Amino acid sequence: MFNGPLESDKFRTHTFARNGALTLDGFTGSGADWLDEFKTFIDDSETIVVSPHKVWSPQSNDPILQLRKRGIAKIILCGMLANMCVESHLRDLLENGFEVTVVRDATAGPRHPTRGDGYQAALINYAFLAHTVVATAEVVTVMTAAVESTDT
The missing domain is CATH 3.40.50.850 (Isochorismatase-like)
Incomplete structure (x- = not known):
């Protein structure tokens, strides 16, 4: 097994899952989405994601x-x-x-x-x-x- 137990569980349960590295499709509400109070700071064209x-x-x-x-x-x-x-x-x-x-x-x-x-x-x-x-x-x-x- 390549991953440790916690990482394997994250993959199994799709915690923080995204459809792909270069897409935000399905990102909102996925568990990896930004908290509402931080969205304006993160989606500011200066922040690196x-x-x-x-x-x-x-x-x-x-x-x-x-x-x-x-x-x-x-x-x-x-x-x-x-x-x-x-x-x-x-x-x-x-x-x-x-x-x-x-x-x-x-x-x-x-x-x-x-x-x-x-x-x-x-x-x-x-x-x-x-x-x-x-x-x-x-x-x-x-x-x-x-x-x-x-x-x-």
Whole structure:
């Protein structure tokens, strides 16, 4: 079996399934759709949306290429599977020379009765790996200040 147990279950249940990497047909309401309060920020022509990754890391899609084409070197990272997808992306981004901030309260992780708390495990690794680990409020404050300084 190529995938781990959680990834195999995601494929079996069609969690986050899309009809194809280059289409958004069936995307709305699929489970991979954007939360309504974020849609205006994501659908803004500046945000990079890459094809879904396979397994855990971004190595099977093209975020590194998309980021480099835009001259982006600093990444704000968050997501659902803290100890799997988010950490794999963090490691790959770091290996590729990006500066990465992880947003701890915009990241979630699984809790399992025998395997433990994936979120807490990830937070420990983030502290060792990421350039910074911050709360959403801190990111919003910095981003707001940056926007205000460019408006003047």
